[in-house]
Amino acid sequence: MKKVLLKIDGMTCSACSSGLEKYLNKQDGIKQANVNLVMNNANIEYDEQKLTLEQVEKFIEKAGFTSLGIDTFEKESKKKGTEKYKLIAITIISLVILYISMAHMVGLPAIPFLNMMHHPVNYAIALLVLTVIVIILGKDILKSGYKNLIHKTPNMDTLVMIGVLSSFIYSIYGTIQILKGNTQYVENLYYESAAIVIFFIEIGRYIENKNKDKTKEALKQLMTITPNNATILKDGQEVKVTLDEIKKGDIVICKPGEKIAVDGEVVQGTTHINESFITGESVPVKREVGSKVIAGSINYEGTIQYRAEKIGKESTVSEIVKLVAQATSTKAPIAKIADKISGYFVPTVLVIAIIIFGIWLIISKDFSVAINIFVSILVVACPCSLGLATPLAIVIASGNASRKGILVKSSETLENAHKVKTICFDKTGTLTKGTLTVSRMYNYSNKDEKELLKDIASLENKSEHPIARAIVNKAQEDNIRLIDVKDFKAIPGFGIEGKTADEKHYLIGNKKLMLENNVELANSEDEQKLISDGNSILFVSLNKKLVALLGVSDVIKENVPQVITELKNKNIDVVMLTGDNEKTANVIANQIGITNVVANVTPKEKAETINKLKEKGLVMMCGDGINDSVSLVTANIGVSVSSGTDIARDSAQVVIINDNLERINDLLDISSKTVRNIKQNLFWAFFYNVCMIPIAAGILQPLGITLNPMIAAFSMTISSLTVVLNALRLRRK
Structure with missing residues (x-):
């Protein structure tokens, strides 16, 4: 399987993104596709044995969109410049159309040779020509609407296309009648509606894109942060x-x-x-x-x-860009609901508009009244705001998190983090600094201590565990030269075993390792002394006989007690999960305020404990990613505490780059604020449609309140901007 992130051109609303996503996921060879409206990209996982990248891009084209290749988040300055000049042209021409058609209504002087009463033919021809220019400039909207209608995935542009062309074609019919001498049709021209609808759609889209670009700025800054x-x-x-x-x-x-x-x-x-x-x-x-x-x-x-x-x-920067892009290109559960709704929304609106058109045609017996209401319904119902509600908030929140040194690999994790009921912490390297030192060594063998340490350190040199590093460092400090070993084996959750060149068989690890191998344990006083001092204990056996005890001490990270207190204040249960002995674990737990300690457990037992805790609600596991991979995967949310350069921990959904556990609280806060913002956005999006569609349908007509297509387009633009501005508030939080 191969994953690619493709830049997509032609998406304008949630119906576009959800329609393309649905289409791609139906294709043989594509395992999963997630389409992001805000980032204008598609994260696609496909089978290389069945498909090539070119074939995947052809699927996108068949769905009515254009693949611009691998998304590198580079600026599209040329295209943006063109869009800006196009908007200026549409604005100027639309204002001219508005003046010609409505100046007399607001007391402004009409252009003499274009006066609708005295020169109806000039008036109609001028509006026709100017409107054609606006339609040509806004052809992308109409092309997109047409393509999506043909591919049976009608979107916002489909509604606009039908509405604009309905007004335009009816106005052409009126113009033909005027040319035939039926000048009364001058009152039934709606060229300005067609032009102004395109104008408002274009200006709304331009502002949306400007704000969407701001949300991508953090990624772009990261890509240019390194020197040339x-x-x-x-x-x-x-x-x-x-x-x-x-x-x-x-x-x-x-x-x-x-x-x-x-x-x-x-x-x-x-x-x-x-x-x-x-x-x-x-x-x-x-x-x-x-x-x-x-x-x-x-x-x-x-x-x-x-x-x-x-x-x-x-590089770390490239990994961060990749992970943030990955997070923003995945779908949060709440976004999937919105996509599902928008998939049915557009066809439903089309049906409603046709029915209402028929009703008003029968009631009013006036085609111009019915067509006006028909167009207003189509335009006012465009689901722009619905499509922006979730992805825009997710993109901004992901950027906020990355700036704090928190990398969230999926939007689902970002949505669910605030629901966590229990957080489990590994001890060594997570709650403590992991900079272990050998504080004491009890030698029960007949060998010199340095000779024994040489054997132990030589075997531990094959391990990546923090305790192993501490023993190797101790040997180096004592100028002990390491020797070759053989038959080395790491036993997760227990320790290691192996042989020296002269066939001495060592077992080095915790008490469980000794008991499982029938090593006789004595010297309990030495063991208790090490435990009471807060040491982790390493048992060493040579040929099944206990020959040494090593005490390894660690230092608690700064601010850990404060972090634990803050989590408890959020009514979150905090658990320490460690393979260390119970007494040592309790010494550390008492110092930082954790009362629930599960000690002396293997990686498998950690996972079993997490599964039990899941019965109470969502569980987050926070570990160093070295020997916690099973636990990180088992938990609902796995958090890896990284050194800063190793951030691609596959088993964790979240990576904390700066080794600071305060970021756990930051993650929960960002998640909570993001979900609240998404719900607000969805509320306003739905509230707008619930209120405006009935008004556009003429429910307030008896009170003399109507919604013509121009006002419908303006209100739709305001709805989208409301959602955008509300999402942008996340930047200040």
């Missing part, structure tokens, strides 16, 4: 190169005030770097030999040299 050039060391000389010329392993030089060019690791120098654009933290962070640096961050102080590790599409 950098300095690398080549044969001992400093050489200026473009970003594309940098290769993995190159040594890059960054001086004060310059930006980091690519992701890498510092090999020389010390400095402070501003990473606020990616982590949301405004305080510069120290970077020294061994530290990771992220492309686009700004070097404040000293000159550093770093080894290029991630370039091009592998």
